[in-house]
Amino acid sequence: LAKTTQPISMDSYEGQEVNITCSHNNIATNDYITWYQQFPSQGPRFIIQGYKTKVTNEVASLFIPADRKSSTLSLPRVSLSDTAVYYCLVVAYKYIFGTGTRLKVLA
Amino acid sequence: EAGVAQSPRYKIIEKRQSVAFWCNPISGHATLYWYQQILGQGPKLLIQFQNNGVVDDSQLPKDRFSAERLKGVDSTLKIQPAKLEDSAVYLCASRYRGTSGSTDTQYFGPGTRLTVL
Numbered sequence: 001l002a003k004t005t006q007p008i009s010m011d012s013y014e015g016q017e018v019n020i021t022c023s024h025n026n027i028a029t030n031d032y033i034t035w036y037q038q039f040p041s042q043g044p045r046f047i048i049q050g051y052k053t054k055v056t057n058e059v060a061s062l063f064i065p066a067d068r069k070s071s072t073l074s075l076p077r078v079s080l081s082d083t084a085v086y087y088c089l090v091v092a093y094k095y096i097f098g099t100g101t102r103l104k105v106l107a
Numbered sequence: 108e109a110g111v112a113q114s115p116r117y118k119i120i121e122k123r124q125s126v127a128f129w130c131n132p133i134s135g136h137a138t139l140y141w142y143q144q145i146l147g148q149g150p151k152l153l154i155q156f157q158n159n160g161v162v163d164d165s166q167l168p169k170d171r172f173s174a175e176r177l178k179g180v181d182s183t184l185k186i187q188p189a190k191l192e193d194s195a196v197y198l199c200a201s202r203y204r205g206t207s208g209s210t211d212t213q214y215f216g217p218g219t220r221l222t223v224l
Contacts, residue, residue, distance in 0.1 A: 032210055043111070043198050043215025044150065087149055094163070095140075095213060097149030 004088045009102040018075045020101050022088030025069050030092040033064060033071045038085045038100070047086075048073070078105045109133065111216035113199050119222045125187035128219045132180070132201030138162075139176055140213065141184050142198040150198055156182065186221075194223045 005023040012018045024033070032051055036044035048055055050062045050071070061074040075082060085100040112131040120126050132139050137158050142150035153172065155163040159179040167174070171190070176182040186193055196218040203211040 034212065041217070041220075043200070043218050045215070046212045049210065049212065095150075095152065097151070099147070099149050 003096075004090060004098050006086075006088050006098065006101045008099065009104070011104045011106060012078055013106050014079055015077050018078050018082075018103060018105075020073045020075075020086055020088075020103070021070060022073070023070050024088070024090045027068050027090050028092060031090040032092070033062065033068075034089045034091050034095075035060070035062065035073050036087045036089065036097075038087065044087060044097075049091075075103075078103075080105050080107060111199055111201055111214055113197075113216040113219055115219055116217065117220050117222075119224065120189055121224050122191055123188040125185065126189055126221060127183050127185045128197050128199075128221075130182045130184070130199030130216060132182075132199070133203075133214055136201035136203050136214075137179075138202040138204065139182050140200040140202070141174055141182070142200065142215075144196045144198055144218070146195070153184070189221075189223045191223050194221055196220050 032049055034049040035047040037047050038044040048057055048060050048062045050064050052064050052068060055062045063072040083103060083105045085102050087097050087100040089095055111133055114129050118126055139156045141153045143153050144150040153167045154174045156176040159176050172186055174184045198215055198218045200213040200215045202213045
């Protein structure tokens, strides 16, 4: 099962773009890259999922290079309400969560 | 669409007592998961059901934890007897299919915060 590595924490200011990079060197052919967001006292919430190249939705963009050994979650113009823990997972069947990246958005 | 429902939201018990948590998944979702999330860590899978059958319970401490999904819909997770280290948030999640190769995502409930004194 692919293991992911991502920064433990990041700080940003309101209105900035935030990029969180995740390393997954052992990703398998069938694995998809999935990102979740978790606020205190809530369950994780799905943000975005992709297999290769770039995926964009109303919340974020996900950039995946050709070798798929890493991925970058991009959050445009963050606000205070984006302060949360962000989890990167590589999923074919089983979800294995790491400790995630604690993003703190400052005013 | 209603989300995953869990109850209670909070529970405080003393060690060696028993406790049960309830989960109602999103309607039509075949796969149901129970996770344990200790403060500062990511969720850890305890058990996975596909309809009413257990698919994966390899990380469930079976000497004290049990779970069932009798009719393939809602589920209960029980701890008996509880230990101090069981203090955590217990999350339920569901997925439409959840079979190997499917790309449908998991939807999580709000969790039950258990404190064992």
